[in-house]
Amino acid sequence: MTKSWTTQSADETMRVGRELAAMLQPPRMLILRGNLGAGKTTLVKGIAAALGDATEDDVTSPTFTLVHEYGGGGTMLYHLDLYRLEKERELDALGIDEMQRNDSLVLIEWGEKFLSLNARADGEIALEHAGGDARTITLRLNQ
Ligand code: ADP
Numbered sequence: 575m576t577k578s579w580t581t582q583s584a585d586e587t588m589r590v591g592r593e594l595a596a597m598l599q600p601p602r603m604l605i606l607r608g609n610l611g612a613g614k615t616t617l618v619k620g621i622a623a624a625l626g627d628a629t630e631d632d633v634t635s636p637t638f639t640l641v642h643e644y645g646g647g648g649t650m651l652y653h654l655d656l657y658r659l660e661k662e663r664e665l666d667a668l669g670i671d672e673m674q675r676n677d678s679l680v681l682i683e684w685g686e687k688f689l690s691l692n693a694r695a696d697g698e699i700a701l702e703h704a705g706g707d708a709r710t711i712t713l714r715l716n717q
């Protein structure tokens with residue numbers, strides 16, 4: 575299935591994140607695709623807040639640590655940003671297998687760079703600049 579939204583601000587993107595959280599029953603692994611500044615991390619803020627795992631302010635970019643983990647709301651949320659990762663085999667150290675549990679949602683910024691993640695993901699959420707502060711957000715689920 576495919577579903578799209580257009581937002582005009584970061585707040586609106588967080589609201590879409592809240593809506594998405596209700597649609598994404600775990601277990602699920604999704605690639606968050608989009609250029610720098612497209613709003614991938616902003617979207618995760620809304621998702622984490624709706625799951626009750628973190629406040630929007632608690633969610634920050636895992637650019638340097640690669641993985642941030644949020645729990646407490648019932649669904650575990652793993653938020654990865656692989657922008658700085660170059661080689662497929664560097665993925666092994668992250669333990670993504672262990673993150674894929676029945677109660678977890680795994681959201682991976684820049685996951686499309688890696689063949690093995692493209693193969694394993696249940697779909698993607700793509701964010702695109704649409705002029706000024708506008709963004710289009712498209713959810714594509716494989717089933
Ligand atoms: P990414 O993780 O894709 O690199 P971020 O979510 O970190 O992007 O940053 C998006 C930036 O764009 C933030 O500074 C945010 O305030 C701004 N912004 C402006 N309009 C929007 C919008 N419609 N949706 C999301 N972010 C927006």
Ligand code: MG
Pocket residue numbers: 614615616635655683
């Ligand atoms: Mg980001």
